[in-house]
Each structure stands twice: as structure tokens, then as C-alpha cells.
Amino acid sequence: MNHSQTAEALFQPIEIGTLKLSNRIVMAPMTRQFSPDGIPGENVAGYYRRRAENAVGLIVTEGTIINHPDASNQANVPHFYGEDALKGWAQVVSEVHDAGGRIIPQIWHMGAKGHVNDYTEADIASIVHEFAQAATEAKRLGFDGIELHGAHGYLIDQFLYEKTNSRTDRYGGDMMARTRFAVEVIEACREAVGPEFPIVLRLSQWKTDDYQAKLAETPALLEQLLAPLVQAGVDIFHCSTRRFWEPEFEGSELNFAGWTKKLTGKPTITVGSIGLDGDFTSLFTEGKGAGNVGIDGLVQRLQNNEFDLVAIGRALLVDPAWAKKIQEGRLDDLIPFTRESMTELS
Template identity: 30%
Template sequence: MSYLLKPLQAGPLTLTNRLVMPPMATAKADPDGKVNQSILDYYAEKSEGGYLSLIIIEHSFIQLDGKASDLQLSVSDDSVVEGLNKLAEVIHRNGSKTVMQINHAGSNTTSEVTGSTPLAPSVVPHPRRKVLPDELTREDMATIIQAFQNAARRTKEAGFDGVEIHAAHGYLLHQFFSPLTNKRTDEYGGNVHNRIRLHLQVIEGIRAAVGDDFPILLRLGTSDYQEGGLTIDDSIVAAQEFEKAGVNILDISGGFCGYIVPGLSGQGFFAPLSEAIKKVVSIPVILTGGITEILAAEQLLAEDKADLIGVGRAVLNNSKWAEHAVKSLR
């Protein structure tokens, strides 16, 4: 039997195959971040037939000062739950499972988007932005933990199958993890364990809010691919801590490089990262990165590079990609 067509159990989550649609921002939400018909139609089309076992919804902001861009989805207050419930229902009707990705942008935004000065672990400009952020206080961090917790609760209330914490691509949690942006001298800075302290507090807060039977995924920016930045060695330590803390699936991606790395190409270019993480955890690992051919996806699973395969751009460009892929393997 095909590796891709094997079912997978991840904690309380049962998946029919190994194909995942990773989160990709659409900028289709209403100005206030609410779900509209355009978003419902988009995800209805992508999930048609249930060929993708799991659809991870694009990153959604947990509070206004963490909003990354205009027309981004919101999980920031209870008024959004009704629309999110419609979104979950559309995908479920088509036969796929779905989780929400929740995020705080930190300094990876602008005051034009948020209406306030961006916040970050330290007063260091974001590698992709010129603005100097304000440094987060303890009170700010407590508020952010609470916001993640409330966003996860809303995700569960809306009927999703799980929640994914965004800790990659240069957003707030990644900014804490990376030595490039975390210059703190308190217990949130310095060694790897200190730099993931906020992650662990967020996981603990979410688990308390959603209970043990609701899957938590974490998208981990595993390497910055930059001098002085985050390395796979840091992420190997972090991944083991996240598993201990109760994360059910690790979704492996890049750090400040984002989801594309200059000089890295080919099918599954993050495979060295996912393979290294997979060796040290017992929970499933998702691999994304330039995967466009079904046989390449099959090969990556066969070689134990990952447990699940995220196919983004190919599905974005062709909504029938997963259907053709699955049928070709049957």
C-alpha cells in the first residue's frame, strides 16, 4: 500500500491519509478579520472530495497588536466564532479535518496595520523590517499567553479539530526562539530553554483551555539559515520539550527565511530539518517545502523524512491536485 494513503493517529486526531494543506494567507477576510463568503468558497474548493486529510487554516491574529497584515483572519474575540464555525462546517462536509493556525506577529507587522508600535522580545529591528519595536514587559507577555489561550478556546468552540500555534517565519514566538531577535537578559533570554519559555507557557495555557482531547499542533521555525541565527541543534532540544509539554504534531518550516530558502530547492527542501526532528520525537512531523509531485511525496515518506506531507503552492495553483494524486496511487 502507498505510504501516502495510510491513515495516521496523532493523539485524538485521526487522519485518513498523509496529505496536508499547510496554512497559506489569502487576504480574503473582512477588514475586521471575520469570515466571509469569499473565504468559505476558497476552502470549500480546496477541500472538495476530502482528498486532503487535514487542512490547516491560514494564520489568524489573536489580538489586534499581533495582526500581521490587512484582511487577515481574526480569532481575537468571541464575535468571530460564528463565522469560524461555518468555515469548519464547510471543510467537514467535504470530508477533511481542519485546524486553525493562531498567531501573534510581534515585530513582523507595522503600526499602520495594528494602530500601535510593534512589540517584540527585544528592541531589535526585525530582519525583514526597519522599524524598532517596543520590548515586551512581563504584563504584555501574560496578556499574550491569555490571548493565545482564548483564541484556542474559540477555535474549539467553532468546531475545529485542533489548533496550531505559529512559531515560525519570523513571527513573535519565533522572535523569542531566535538569537537574532532575542537579546533578553531575564529568564526569557539566553539559552534554548529560556528562549522557548514563552512557547511552553502558551502550550500550557492552551492545554488548560481546551482539555486533553483537543489536538495541539506547533509550526516550528527550525532554522534561520543565517549567521548567528537559529540552528537545527536548538530545534532538536525545543522539539523534545514541546512533545513533553503535550504538543501532538510538529509542523516543520523555516525561521526568518520564511517558507523559502535562497539556494535550497527541490522537492521537500526542508527534509533535512524534519528528518532530524523526527529522530528525536515520537509524535508525527509534517514536512513542507516545494513538494509538487506525488511520487516525490511518496519517496519522502518512504525514506522516513516525515510522517505527513504538506503541499501548499501546488494545491493553491490547482485545487484538483490532491484528487489526482490520491487517485494515481489507488
């Protein structure tokens, strides 16, 4: 596959409900902790604008926390509540839209690791309400949709995962019961924003402390997990894997996004070390960087309709113009991901 074919496939427009995107490239959410006291400033608006100016079809912001005491223990992670923080996000939306981009916030509750069993039903109702309030604010501020963070061992995922949810009430038990909290969050957000506003849900099998973890060991169990989430109102699934090219289940080459699309019929976003030649833990465990590599295999899967959108993380973190350079064939100009380039976070 020559470069022009690669670029052509990645830069096809797509419409998913009211979400009209100029191409298939998504900026993946990446926590940066550059928002002192939870307030995103002009630097944050500029950071996202630079990606919109350089051919990113959809930006998913870094995780933004809801108004709940346990939502985060990190002071510089942006809030999605409070007048000053919301003014900051309004400026982000304005800058991205001015540059011709589309943007959705990732709404996040980090959770009490391993302690979802301690939440009372009143706690749960309060958290569900705050997710819905954040969704309301996102629509009011002019965002193009929302993403709910249901992956990587954070709160929604803690309810979904058998090893962290041993509740004996209606929020625990079999796979269907463990989806109840996620379903209530999705339903509350859907009620808050109406039927047309896009809701994306990010899911993963792996956890930050267990890369081999599985929410669902088989396609049948994955279907049991996904069906209630679709019914609740998810429009797009953002399927996080460590390496996009790895099959999710034995006997099929489909990755996590591929299986999710096959089982639900919903559009999916694939993500996981795209455009990099090293898996994302190597930088931290071995001090390695990750150079840019060809993405022909990714594009072939996209052309085969295994998934619909392609999320880029670290490559876009260090190189705001990554998508534009891919589009124009300037592959030699791509900035490799290294420890030094990561500190710039341009």
C-alpha cells in the same frame, strides 16, 4: 516507483491521538488577506470546502490573529476573536466537515519584528492568555485541533531565536530559557483544551528576512529546543523548510521534519516546494512560475517513516483538486503555479 505506488503511500489513513485523517496530505497555511475587517465570509468557507471535497486529509487555515494590538498590521487577515469573525469560522468548520474533511486553525501573532526585548512580563502574560483564549474558541467551534505559528520570524520564533531575543530576564538567555515563552503559550493552550485536543506547532529555521538563519546549528541544539516544547504538550511538529529535499544538517539526509521526528518521537509534517519545480521565492524575485514535478522522492521518504504527513502549499492554492488529481493519476490535468494562477486564488 509507478504512480499507483505514489498514490497509495500518500493516501494511507493515519490516527494521531484523536485526529483521524483519511490520508497524509495536509493543506499548508497560506495568507490570502480575503477577510475584510478580519471576518471570514462565505468565500473563505467555500475556498476551504473545495479542498476538503478533493481529498485533502487535513486543512490548516491561513494564519488567524489573536486578540492583541500588535498581532497584525494587515486589515484583511482573519481574526480569531470577536463574534462576527468566530461566526465566520464556525461556517468554515461546518462546510469542511460537511465535505468530510478535517480542519485546524493556525493561531498567529505576527510580533513586533526585532522588539521582543521591549515586551513587559505583563504584556507576555496577556499574549499567552489570548493564545489560550483562541484555543478555547477553536475547540468550541468544532475545529479538529489547533496549530500555533512558531515559525518564520513571527512572535514565538522571535523569542526562540538568539538574534532577536536579547532579553536578560527569564525569557532570554540560553536555548532552554528562550523556549520559555513558547512553553507558556503551549501549556496555556493545553490547559484550555484538555489533554486530548491536538496541538500542532509550526517551526522553521529560516526567517522571512534571512533564509540562512538557524535556530539550532546542530542536532544537539535542536534537541535542546524541542524537548521543552514536547513536555509542554505539542502533539505534532509542522517543520517548515524552503525545499523539503534539502538535508538539515551535514552528515545526514534527514530533512528538518526527519530530524524533529528522530529527536522527539513525535509525528511530523514536512513542507517546502512539494510538487513544484522551483523554490518559492523565484516567482517574486524573477517573475517565474513553478511547474508541477514528480514527487517520488517525497513518497520514498514518507515510506521510510522520515515524517508522517506532507503539507502542500502553492500547488493547492491554485488547484483545489490537486490531491484528487494525484490520487486518480490525472497528472496532466494539474494546474501549474504561475503569477496568473496565483491571482485567481480559487
